Amino acid sequence: MAGSTIKHYRLKLALYKIKHSPTTMAGVAIVAIFVFLALFGEYIAPYPEDAYSIHIERKFLPPSLDHLFGTDAVGRDIFSRVILATRVSLGIGVGVVILSVLIGFPLGLLVGYIGGIWEAIVMRLTDIFLSIPSVVLAMAIAAMVQPTLENAMFALVIGWWPWYARLGFGLASTLKNEDYVLAAKSFGAGWGHIVFREILPNAIPILAVKASLDVGYAILAEALLGFIGFGVRPPTPEWGTMLSEARIYLPNIWWYATFPGLAIFLAVMGFNLLGDGLRDILDVREIS
Numbered sequence: 001m002a003g004s005t006i007k008h009y010r011l012k013l014a015l016y017k018i019k020h021s022p023t024t025m026a027g028v029a030i031v032a033i034f035v036f037l038a039l040f041g042e043y044i045a046p047y048p049e050d051a052y053s054i055h056i057e058r059k060f061l062p063p064s065l066d067h068l069f070g071t072d073a074v075g076r077d078i079f080s081r082v083i084l085a086t087r088v089s090l091g092i093g094v095g096v097v098i099l100s101v102l103i104g105f106p107l108g109l110l111v112g113y114i115g116g117i118w119e120a121i122v123m124r125l126t127d128i129f130l131s132i133p134s135v136v137l138a139m140a141i142a143a144m145v146q147p148t149l150e151n152a153m154f155a156l157v158i159g160w161w162p163w164y165a166r167l168g169f170g171l172a173s174t175l176k177n178e179d180y181v182l183a184a185k186s187f188g189a190g191w192g193h194i195v196f197r198e199i200l201p202n203a204i205p206i207l208a209v210k211a212s213l214d215v216g217y218a219i220l221a222e223a224l225l226g227f228i229g230f231g232v233r234p235p236t237p238e239w240g241t242m243l244s245e246a247r248i249y250l251p252n253i254w255w256y257a258t259f260p261g262l263a264i265f266l267a268v269m270g271f272n273l274l275g276d277g278l279r280d281i282l283d284v285r286e287i288s
Contacts, residue, residue, distance in 0.1 A: 021280065027273025034267055037086040045080035052235050063255050070255035073245065078255065082263050085237035088149060090267065093219035096156040097211050104161035105207060106196075108168025113176050113195050123169065126162035134159030135221050142230035152231045156221055160214070167210060171203040178202075205282040209275055216271030223264050239264050 019025070042048045046068075055075030063070045069078035111119040129137070134156075141155040175181060176199065184198050225231035226240025234241055239260045246257035 021277055023273050024277025024280070027270050027275075027277055030266055030270030031274050034086055034090055034270065037083050038090045039087075041083045041086055045077075045083045047077040047080040048084065050076040050080045051084050051237050060249075060253055060256075069259040070253075072242075072256055073249065078242075078259055081237040081242060082239070082259050085239050085242065085260070086263070086267075088232060088236060088238045089219055089222060089240075089264075092149065092153050092156070092222045093215045093267075093271075095153050096160055096218040096222070097214050099153070099157045100160040100164050100214075101207065101211055103157070104164030104166075105168040108165035108170075109172045109195050109199060109203070110168075110191075111165075112169035112172025113199065114191060119169070122165065126165050129159065129162040130166070132159070134163070135224060138221060138225060139228070139230060142225050147230055147233045149232050149236075152222060152225050155225070155230075156218060160218070163214075164207075164210075167207070168203070171206060172199055175199045175202055209279045209282060212271055212278055213275035216268035216275070219267050219271070220264065 037044065053076065055071075058067075058071050058075040059073055061067050061071040061075075067077050067079065069082060072078055072081070107122060111122045137159040138155040141158055142152060145151040145155070172195070176194075181194055181198050184194050189198075222231060223238075223240030223243070226238045226242075227244045229244065231240055232238040234245070242260040243257055243264075246253070246260070249256050
């Protein structure tokens with residue numbers, strides 16, 4: 001009964017902090033809008049067929065009531081393509097973070113608790129990966145494979161999972177000396193129980209904050225791959241690819257690059273605001 005009361009109090013406190021934090025509310029609203037667009041974009045876009053169709057007769061039309069964001073070099077409605085690209089860009093960003101967490105975080109927790117030769121092997125492996133900037137490593141990998149959605153995600157995950165392995169290792173190395181872990185160990189609990197039933201639940205707040213922040217960074221990295229031609233292959237709508245197509249028409253056809261760029265900016269800002277809000281709500285002081 002007491003445990004239920006404490007959980008109810010913590011939930012009410014979290015909701016209170018969210019409601020009284022304008023930046024957190026802004027982050028929640030922005031992320032919610034992008035998630036909604038990713039799920040239902042094809043029903044909202046005024047010209048959903050413009051993902052792949054060509055209409056030369058209406059190319060480079062400026063923003064108007066018929067085409068809110070104008071049209072591109074082959075007459076496609078930019079507003080529709082920005083909406084349709086949300087599923088691709090957001091899907092890659094969220095997918096990269098989820099896969100990186102699933103690969104790196106449990107591995108880091110395990111070697112952080114067990115130690116020994118496995119700790120040395122895994123941590124030296126992460127040192128090798130972390131010695132190269134993750135975006136540069138992703139660019140190198142993406143350049144060697146076909147530019148597809150799956151390969152873009154794969155390239156980014158290769159450079160991202162070591163950060164979560166490091167995070168899990170650091171948390172496990174610290175939390176394994178806490179009283180509740182030592183108590184579980186004294187009762188004969190095995191390493192699996194201790195890592196996944198004792199350490200993991202107490203590491204989730206820090207993991208949640210880092211993951212929410214990293215979604216924005218992954219979207220930005222994915223847009224960079226698309227911009228330099230290593231991301232999703234055209235004509236699939238994707239924000240970075242749209243920017244790459246538009247750059248040669250600046251500054252005259254300003255709307256061509258402006259609105260995909262704004263979409264990237266707002267998505268990254270939304271997840272950063274959400275992550276900052278979670279850090280305050282969960283009382284996470286520092287992510288190492």
